[in-house]
Amino acid sequence: MAVDSFGDYHQLYSRLLALWSAVPTVVAIRVERMLTAGPLPSRRDQREFERMGMEKLDAFHESWLALMAQYHQECLRLALRPWWWLGPQPHAVTAAGEDISHALFTIVDHALAPIERRASANARRLSKTLVSV
Secondary structure: OOOOOOHHHHHHHHHHHHHHHHHHHHHHHHHHHHHHOOOOOHHHHHHHHHHHHHHHHHHHHHHHHHHHHHHHHHHHHHHHHHHOOOOOOOOHHHHHHHHHHHHHHHHHHHHHHHHHHHHHHHHHHHHHHHHHH
């Protein structure tokens, strides 16, 4: 199985790029909000800070479940691949390595999806609140 490193992994690279741009935005807005809130945050700020903590737990949970589901699916796919038919030929080893590499990228892509979705959604939501405040 020949793997086109950009084509097959485009979705993972897109997620990483989205995280690279969303995370600093969210962190900057939330840190500024914490600094301006001071020791007595408003009810609105308290809700945002509670949300911030809970959504990290939710994203971790979703990410872990996605990672494990994809891990089991990839393990099953690799276990059922008939490598033994290919014999000890150099191209068989290369094909097996490409399959394993593709499986790892797929697992990481699925694990990052919930985190990227939440970070991007937060960046959009928090950027809008800056404009409206």
